[in-house]
Amino acid sequence: MDERSVEQRLGDLERVEAIKALKYRYWRACDGKDPGAFRACFVSWGASIDFGVLGRFDDADRITEVFTDIALREVNGRPVIYDMHHGFHPHIELHSESEATGVWTLAFRQVNLLNGTETVSSGEYDDAYRFEDGGWRMSRCHYTVRWSITRPLASDTVVMQ
Template sequence: MAELADQETMIRVMMDIEAIKKLKHKFYRCLDNKLWDDITECLTENVTASFYGGKFKFEGVDALMRFLKEGLIPARISVHHGHHPEIEITGDTTATGIWSVQTYVIDRQANISLSGMSLFHDEYVKEEGEWKIKSTACGRIYEEVWDRGEIKSLKLTQAKEFESPDGQCRG
């Protein structure tokens, strides 16, 4: 009987880890597509965030969302790829995670591009059966910025809408 309980626990832990991966992927997808209302679904109301070694700190979902919206103005195209998650379930409703995140940003207003790599340290909490980001802290490994005007052959083509495999347009 103990073996069955152990298997059920292992399955629950694996399902929780997968749910946290989906949460983080949703966060980045919504961030890059500027789906601000959908991002808030990923966060606790009292979320805390610290970026670039504490240079930028925020408490609460409203403060964090204000920062994200101001940073990702319409003239900026971003891509965030979260890789190699190290997720640990620390309790029935708590977990931690470390993510390697590759970032690429095109700023059409300033005519620059940025490429960078960061490590994110997150805390998660399960609220009403759903995992949410309770805190996130980002430390930059590297950041490279260049002037897009200096590259003579550079051409940017951006789709107005992304069409998914199911034929539905995603803005």
């Protein structure tokens, strides 16, 4: 039986839900091409970020620059990269009222009009979270691709926005 009080258990549930909301906000920022919202999901300084082929970073400022360059790239006034992040199967462990870790599964899809390709992949996030400045932020965000398929877009492919 759980020896904690109802208030303690409720507080833990609220922390877990706030961490889930943070991760969902992060993916919405990615898909919405919003560098400010993307950066706000990370601690103010010193995050450990490993996005494989996109690089490893010891602070969120540099990955925000990389994100901005990719997400906001346009040709003839139109975006050329379209992403879709669907995260699920969260497992959040609280270590204190201000520290937690979590793992997530990601289903990712990208249309790259520069290369004329579509990529579909699946991977896993290994995160750490810290309560900072009144909200939860990621202090570690490591992503590992489990599998990926990249295929050419058909010549008659139409991308609407």
